[in-house]
Amino acid sequence: MKLGVALPLGDVGGEPGTLREFAQAAEAEGYDDLMLPDHVLGVNAASRPGWDPARATSANLFHDPFVAFGFLAACTTRIGFSTQVLVLPQRQTVLVAKQAACLDVLCHGRFRLGIGVGWNEVEFAGLNEDFRNRGRRSEEQVQVLRALWAEPHVTFRGRWHRIEDAGLNPLPPRRRIPIWFGGHVDATLRRIAKWGDGWMMLAHPPGEEARRAFDTLRRHVEAEGRDPASVGIEVWVSTGSGAEEDWREEFRFWKSAGVTHVTLNNSYGRYHHRRIAGRSLVEHLDAMRRYRAAVADLL
Template structure:
């Protein structure tokens, strides 16, 4: 059994030295991975009666940037739990994930989900209503971009014509885990993911 910690996104603050000390203390205590969750924007609840999600006053460090920092400081496995994949550009996520994987010596696991917050989707110019359909195509394209030097891909939502990433991930693959507790998330994880975890819960590796 591998035991890790969840990075205290909203509590730790913005001091780089505090973040460094936290990560190195976690590693020194014998934990094996650090999991970081993702929100790009928080909503101002002033004109949103009944809003129960994160707000603009709560801090979230950007996971890929933070992992680049942590990769230089620790040997911990780096895990996202989760990147809200459909609100991000797929090729850019592939590039950022590959870079983190290289900098960490192949110790990166990409946990992804579809999210719940239409405010972020609107601000990032993406379609909240299609996120479930988009994410499956994204996972397929990510795996191709990580495994091949040159990719040609034509899907419903993505087109790549004779292009590729460099550097590629250490093992030319990155584990993709799906987070979520809905029936659709469970079915999707069983079909196409390398692992699954209910958000806030334990992680379960998917096996053929």
């Protein structure tokens, strides 16, 4: 199993020295991946009575993942980078393909692209993209991404994209970048089964509901003629509740359920997830070290 950790920018801030220190500490501890979420615009909650306080606003800090990971690629040597998740349909597909390819070159193939369809209509309006067709459009976007990464010249004619014998330079070192999907509706699982390298699952705590969701994904993968073992599954954990033995028990469950990637996210507090009480860099580094030490022999 792979163990990653989320960069807690909302707590510790986004200064270059802070990012570098956290990333280098995670790499030194043996973490496999660094994770960043994605939002471009945050709403002014003061002008929107009734706005869900758990939803992102302009008060929440989000570095652009491609920029932040490009910086951290020069500060690290081994640890990977993962978006969880990049809101793909609010962006121009060819530009995302270019940005991802350049990042993958600069970090020597350490990048994994996690994508989702988003929920914030305000962002789509600001970026001049259609919120209503975002799910269907994302399917074609994935096809465009894979084509542009694989070949020096591409001709593509789809419903939303048209490329006439053109291509990217540079191309990713492996001529592909792993694409993982976030989301929990059946349409998402079917997209993963058809095009995805993995599923980033947040909604279900350890238990039979999670196992059933994983089994549903595997059935969809088999129906597409693919090997279910070729599609990874990722979950988030936290040190916000319990102690070392509790964390080990949860980790054992996820391992028995076939989870391939676990990401420690100590600053997320939705669904069943609990964030840690501390907000300082020192407290986050300590929690990160304690969790890795607790589960190291189970990896």
